[in-house]
Amino acid sequence: MxxxxxxxxxxxxxxxxxxxxxxxxxxxxxxxxxxxxxxxxxxxxxxxxxxxxxxxxxxxxxxxxIQALKPRLVFLEDLSRSMRYHQDSLALDSMLGAWPAQAETQLNKYQLFSYVFANTLDADSVKEAEFTNIYQALNEVQDRFYGEPLAAAVLLTDGVYNQGRNPLQFAAQSNVPLYILKYGNQEQARDIGIEDLRYNKSLSLGRKLSLEIDLAARNAAGSSFKLEIRNEQKQLVHQANFTVNREEWLESLIVELAADEEGLQSYNVALIQATADANPSNDRREIAFEVRKEAYAIWIYSPQSHPDVAAIRRAIQSEANWEIHYCRNRNELDLKEARVLLAFDWDESLVQEIRDQKIPTLFIAGSQSNLRALQSLDLAKGLNRDAEEQYALTASALGLFALDAEQKALFPSWPPIEGLYGNLEVPAWAEVVLYKQIGNVQSNEALAISGSREGQRLGLLAGRGFWSWRMYNVKNEKQSRAFDQFFRRWVQYLQAQEREEPLQIEFEKELYERSPSRVIAKLYNPGGNLVNEPDLSLKLSGAYGETYDYRFSRESNLYRLKLDGLNPGLYSYTASTRLGDRSYEKRGRIWVQENSLEQQDLRARREMLDAMASQSGGKAYELKDWPQMLTDLAQLDAPEQLNERKxxxxxxxxxxxxxxxxxxxxxxxxxxxxxxxx
Incomplete structure (x- = not known):
């Protein structure tokens, strides 16, 4: 006391x-x-x-x-769609029906917690999802019980996952013993199917789309089948015959499809078999791609070699409708062709040309940059050429282009860059893209700004050395998606100047059936400013006459809408609103893909589940042996946790x-x- x-x-x-x-x-x-x-x-x-x-x-x-708390035990049930395609689903239902009462009786020395998961974790129920992320589910459980040690985690799954990291990585680094109930078909029945389709989601008008097709067959030696590709009008555009000559059979081929009509084009890829196999859902796939009139020329100008040039070039080169040009000689720079210019160096004459021709430009300034020349564009005021280490923080109310919340959260952990010293003035026509942080001190000073000045889209990044962001992203996240997406979306915003329309609708690049997706809409008033005062509606029309009406919600100065529950297929959309005495309308088409990832390969990953249990210090069981698992858990030495309360x-x-x-x-x-x- x-x-x-x-x-x-x-x-x-x-x-x-x-x-x-x-x-x-x-x-x-x-x-x-x-x-x-x-x-x-x-x-x-x-x-x-x-x-x-x-x-x-x-x-x-x-x-x-001092209170003695019971040790905690978590039960995790996989509710992904693949769990319902195995042959012993009756045994699964029987086990799940008996589990609550038996666990309550035999495991009364534990505090019991139950969760279900597919691509997300929930304490109650989730839909039969199209994706499975076992690693994320286990990691989220560990986060929820941070500081509260778990005696064990019981995992009921078939081991099939198609999102996130390999669950073995969790088992290797976690201190939570995994007691795993292995469920699902161990033997692979006869199956012939489409393993994978790879193609560009957009290309220029007049080119040909290269469609890479991977075909696979298991336990189907001696079978024959036919591959057919048909267009929207059901016309046959390609056909090929195949014979399976071994038990584990793989075949890859490339088919070229004509992109001869602007807009969204779709094709159906199907396998025609004499007799149905065990998994007919992977015999048919649909693809769609956008055909655009032309590619956009993105120019990068830097007289000197710099790792930042390579980093930003790699970040944007995967965009299918961009042609990336890099030049070090001022005379080779073709501003008439350039739709966007990324400038690492400039003088007064180049800035004047950029201003006169209204070239969308991102200026990337360093300690040797000519800051005075940028003041004619109302940029770089308040900066000087001294540099200091600065961390980057994303602007919370950024309205120029959308960034995922997950991506925004990564910026503070990235290494500092050599940012220019001074308080960068933000003109009335611009918004802050990144704020600076010096050491542990956050500030309201801008590190990067962008906006539309008199109809010309401009941006300024007042610092060099951001190549280290990409390296850090690759090293710690095993991919560079966050870095690449940031610069791609910034360049997309600049490139959109030439097709600046009062009403713009942005769907996610890939839409899947019954999976939620986000739609962002932007409305510009006659003065070129983003507004969202009037109501904005969206109407979707399917191929079979079905219609769906939506109304956008407002967020910051944008419109947002969540789509969910759409069936696969092509949809026409019409977005409409009225601002003052003017009416605005935007039309187009979207494609919702059929998601059959959960049905592509229904073999339970038993070897992986055994390894997960072994590496974590737990044990793996067949589904029928779940009573024995209860007995083993009841005998597990799990000391009570002492909790001190004041x-x-x-x-x-x-x-x-x-x-x-x-x-x-x-x-x-x-x-x-x-x-x-x-």
Whole structure:
């Protein structure tokens, strides 16, 4: 037990001195009592007044209580679609029906927690999802119980995953023992199917699409089948015959398809077999791609070699409709062809040309850059050429282009760059893209800005050395998606100047059936400013006459919409709104893909599940042996967790202490009267 105060107990020292001084003048300067009486009366009043001051400091008694908590055990059930395609689903239903009561009885020494998962983790239920992310589910459980050790985790799954990291990585680095119930078909039945399709999602008009097709067959030696590709009008555009000559058969081929019509084109790829196999869902796939009139020329100008040039070039080169040109000679720079310019160096004449021709440009400034030349574009004001280490933070209300929340969260962990010193002024036409952080101190000073100035889209990144962001991204995330997406979307924003339309609708590049997706809409008023005051509606029309009506919600200065539950196929869309006395409408087509990842390969990954259990210190069981697993868990040595709890009680709530003060003051008053002073 200990005593704490809401205010510093050192206040009692001056209080005691003041009380003592007052008693000295009251009792000792004009003695009217004997020496013993004076000291007795002074002591009683001193103690009474000091106790009152003591209580004014709001003292609290802190008592420590030790609680023994039951060890925690988590049950995780895989609810992905693949779990329902195995042959022993009746045994699974029987086990799940008996599990709650049996676990409650045999595992009563644990605190039991149950979750289900597919591509997300939930405490109640999830839809039969099209993706499975076992690693994410296990990692999220570990995060939820951070600081609260788990005795074990029970995992019921077939081991089939198609998103996230290999679950073996979790088992190798986690201290949570995994007790795994292995479920699913161990033997692969006869199956012939489309293993994978690879192609560009967009290309220029007049080119040919190279469609790479991987075909696979298992336990189907001696079978023959036919590959057919048909267009939207059901016309046959390609046909090929195949014969399977071994039990594990793989074949790859490339088919070229004509991109001779602008817009969204779709094709159906199908395998025609004489007899149906065990998994007919992977015999048919649809593809769609966007055909654009032309490719956009993106120019990178840097007279000197720099790793930043290579980093940004790699980030944007995967965009199918961009032609990347890099030049070091000023005379080779073709501004008439350039749809976007990424400039690492410039002088007054180049800036003037960029301004006159309204070339969308991203200026990447360093300590040797000509900052004065940029002031004619209202850029770089407030900066000087001294450099310092600066971290980057994304602007929370960025409206120029969308960034995923996951991507925004990565920026503070990336290495610092050599940012220019000074407080960069943000013109009225621009927005902050990145803020700077120096050391651990966040600031409201801009590191990067962008916007549209008099119809010309411009951007400025006031720092060099961002190649280290990409290296860090690759090293720690095993991919460069966050870095690449940031620069791609920034360049996409700049490139959109030439097709600046008052109403713009942006769908995600890949839409899957029954999977949620996000739609972002932008509305520009006649002054070129983003607004979202008027209501914005979206109408989708399917190939079979079905229609869906939606209304966008507002966020910052954008519109957002969540689509969910769409069936696969081509849809026409119409977005419409009215701003003032003007009506705006945007039409187009989207393609919702059929997602058959969960049905491509239904073999349970038993070897992987055995390895996960072994590496984590747990054990793997067949589904039928789940009662034995309960017995083993009941006998597991899982010590209780001791939890210390502090209980605070205010002394002012103890009425006995009030009587102590009352007695001291009353006794002093009584003795003073009794000894003759009134």
């Amino acid at each position: 200990e005593i704490t105060f809401s205010y510093s107990p050192w206040y009692l020292v001056p209080a005691a001195l003041l009380i003592g001084l007052g008693l000295f003048f009251y009792y000792f300067r004009k003695p009217e009592y004997t020496k013993t009486q004076i000291w007795t009366l002074a002591a009683l009043r001193f103690l009474g007044l000091l106790l009152l001051c003591f209580f004014l400091l709001k003292p609290q008694i802190v008592e420590r209580e 209980i605070k009680r205010e002394l002012l709530t103890k009425w006995e202490l009030f009587f102590v003060v009352l007695i001291l003051i009353s006794l002093e008053w009584f003795l003073r009267k009794y000894w003759g002073r009134y």
